[in-house]
Amino acid sequence: MAEVLGFGGYVPEKVMSNEDWARLVDTSDEWITQRTGIKRRRFAADHEATADLAEAACREALEDAGLEPEDVDELVVATDTPEVYTPDTAAFLQHRMGMREIPAYDLGGSGCAGFVQALDVARARIAYRPRRVLVVGVELISRLISWEDRSTCVLFGDGAGAVLLGPEGGRARILEVVTGTDGSKADILGLLTGGTRRPFTLEAARRGDHRHLTMDGGEVFREAVRRMSSAVEELLGSIGRSIGDVALVIPHQANARIIDVVGRKLGTGRVYVNLTEYGNTGSASVPLALWEAQATGRIRPGDLVVLTAFGAGFHWGAAALPF
Ligand code: ACO
Numbered sequence: 001m002a003e004v005l006g007f008g009g010y011v012p013e014k015v016m017s018n019e020d021w022a023r024l025v026d027t028s029d030e031w032i033t034q035r036t037g038i039k040r041r042r043f044a045a046d047h048e049a050t051a052d053l054a055e056a057a058c059r060e061a062l063e064d065a066g067l068e069p070e071d072v073d074e075l076v077v078a079t080d081t082p083e084v085y086t087p088d089t090a091a092f093l094q095h096r097m098g099m100r101e102i103p104a105y106d107l108g109g110s111g112c113a114g115f116v117q118a119l120d121v122a123r124a125r126i127a128y129r130p131r132r133v134l135v136v137g138v139e140l141i142s143r144l145i146s147w148e149d150r151s152t153c154v155l156f157g158d159g160a161g162a163v164l165l166g167p168e169g170g171r172a173r174i175l176e177v178v179t180g181t182d183g184s185k186a187d188i189l190g191l192l193t194g195g196t197r198r199p200f201t202l203e204a205a206r207r208g209d210h211r212h213l214t215m216d217g218g219e220v221f222r223e224a225v226r227r228m229s230s231a232v233e234e235l236l237g238s239i240g241r242s243i244g245d246v247a248l249v250i251p252h253q254a255n256a257r258i259i260d261v262v263g264r265k266l267g268t269g270r271v272y273v274n275l276t277e278y279g280n281t282g283s284a285s286v287p288l289a290l291w292e293a294q295a296t297g298r299i300r301p302g303d304l305v306v307l308t309a310f311g312a313g314f315h316w317g318a319a320a321l322p323f
Helices: 018-022 029-036 050-065 089-097 111-128 202-207 217-239 256-266 282-295
Strands: 002-010 014-017 040-043 074-079 104-108 133-139 159-166 172-174 176-181 248-251 304-311 315-322
Touching: 002 050, 002 111, 002 282, 014 018, 018 029, 029 256, 050 074, 050 089, 050 133, 050 159, 050 282, 074 089, 074 111, 074 282, 089 104, 104 111, 111 133, 111 159, 111 172, 111 176, 111 282, 111 304, 111 315, 133 282, 159 282, 176 217, 217 256, 217 304, 217 315, 248 256, 248 282, 282 304
Parallel strands: 074 104, 074 133, 248 304
Antiparallel strands: 002 159, 002 172, 014 040, 133 159, 172 315, 176 315, 304 315
16 A cells, blocks of 8 residues: 655745736736636746756655655656657656665656646555655746636646655555546547657747647536546545545645535535636646645544546546545
8 A cells, every 4th residue: 555655845936926827918807717716726837847847846745754865665746848859857856866776657648637646656666666755746837838828828837736644653644546547538638749740840839839838628527527526526436435534635736616516515514715826727736736736734643535537638536645
């Protein structure tokens, strides 16, 4: 059984408010607040890249566990906004942190569900052979989105969240994880240029395709509600518990209205929300919220915490963590 030995999180210093966006595109604090619940988000400084954000969250998780980088046996990075196209962010991070020559790899492209998928992989690796696995969800979305497309740019923020997992001696257990994918919706949300199907050309770059996030907001909204609530129901069914047993649900932080409907469908008001401050931080959103919730006393020993996420793919998942 995998346990959480340490929690970490990091957000860059620079605050980008709704008013700041209203000075750049045709939007308003009122529109963004009403439609999304977001008031502010953090943006990385020019000198920062993905591995910098990840490193800060990982060091915090190690410090929380009272361990050092050389104590880590495996590293998993969930991100859709990597340091470079190839090699993966995990390679840069492993070297940067002075870890041993351990297995290190990215889970990329799963959108905002990446961290929950990574948790599932990590717990399976620990069950296969006991080891300490550092799992980090990190996103530097501000650098890869269009700063001119008001329908997407106001939604996102940068950040990182990490957990150090081990076979025993933790403050929470990874009791169960469920994940799923519906690839028939792969064209509805994503950055659909830049791979082998639609390689970058000078013309595509001139059009701004390298920063064009395709998103059918209404469809994403409906599917996010449906998949996150059914993932939690499936999860609770598989561990023989009900929503009344759950002390806190930590959902992916995309939109306050999505979170409201998920809470209502599940029949609970015990739902963690921090998107007001950070916006949608993709793969970082769930581990960042988990880190914040446990650091600020929202989680107590004995609590059953449920994580749930949904993202491009469409991918989704849910995890049960008894503290
Ligand atoms: N400021 C002002 N007006 C805007 C903005 C903006 N930033 N963005 C869009 N509008 C306009 C639109 O152009 C449209 O104008 P029109 O009626 O003249 O055509 C109007 O607002 C309404 O647009 P809708 O898309 O219908 O607005 P809706 O209430 O559906 O909200 C939103 C849009 C917030 C994107 C919503 O659909 C949503 O949250 N969907 C989920 C998508 C999401 O969270 N994506 C994040 C990544 S995926 C993930 O994390 C799971």
